[in-house]
Amino acid sequence: MAVIQSPLPGIFYHKPTPEDPPFRLTGDDVAVGDTIGLVEVMKTFIEIKSEIPGKFEGYAIADGSPVTAGETLAELSD
Amino acid sequence: MALKIVKPGLFTSVQDLGRPGYFHLGIPISGAMDRFAMRTANMLVGNAEDAAGxxxxxxxxxxEFTEDAVVAVTGASMPIMVDGDPVGGWSSFAVKAGQTLSFGFLKSGARIYIAVSGGIDTTPDLGSRSTYPIGALGGIEGRPVQAGDEIPVGNSNPVAAGRTVQTELRRMPGSPAELRVLPGLYWHRLTEEAGTGFFEDTWTVAPEADRMGYRFKGGRALEFVDREQPFGAGADPSNIVDGCYSYGSIQVPGGTEPIVLHRDAVSGGGYFTLGAIISADMDLIGQLQPNTPVRFVKVDMERALAARADRRKMLQKIREELV
Structure with missing residues (x-):
């Protein structure tokens, strides 16, 4: 199991906008560079991109949760 | 000598101690959010304290460094690496031509200050190299650094690596962070209960907090003394006839979320300000992450000045050890 960590503190979102579906659902394929979520900080939304390929196993924390730098956001399997 | 930006990070910018003297024209003072850390980083690498980093x-x-240099990183706790090998914070270390400086995940605090022997040598605007993006002043073309930028560095005198600042002189906020407040001109607009509540409640740093202002949430909404709003003031009780804002002043739009104006703030407007964070504590705000708990502590002028003197003594101690 590999993890995607938040590079910075802020608020983590699963979706591009509140009306949209999440960036990824369990079982989806994830390629290097795919956006899996957003972190909001300093009035900016930063796209969180995967640096590894894999199968999406789910988000590790709820939509709209506060996160710290280094916290696990999502899990991928090979 | 130049610094080649391989990855910019987030809003990484050239800053020195700021651009005072133009606030009356609406141009903010800018400069490092944590000037204590910026000064210390410069001292560690043998620069003048007001050099840009x-x-x-x-x-x-x-x-990536194009020539040999001595470097220091102060402020937030974040793993520091030269070609992947860890080096310590609040200490000077050597970087050789062709080597790369990089960082791990932030552990505590919010901002790091990187000083390079010789200092960053971009063209000053209005007497400062500090970046103010909204006004396109200072730094590299008035903006945060980007991948591919080559940032010029000045010539330096030889300086030793391996110098360090004692742990007790590395000033950082506690948890909850305590920010001391001197009540100000518009304090009388609050009810007594609201004034007490402001200092009793624990607030947290809102994710919007940036170089313009730090927003806090989670405390009780403020109640205002009834009055007929004067001509020219907006309808909300948190509005006033436009006035000047100071660095550190605390406005509370709508009475809900206090905002402390910081280095890139606007210089005036129509919100009442209940007081100001004392100058000695402004650097601490620059080290607050979103969601950090914060208490505001009421002080009088005497205590504010004593705190300023204490901070000066701390800096003087570092100067005596390093310069």
Missing amino acids: LEAVFMGPEI
């Missing part, structure tokens, strides 16, 4: 917030940049 890099301020990086939450995420470190990745920088």
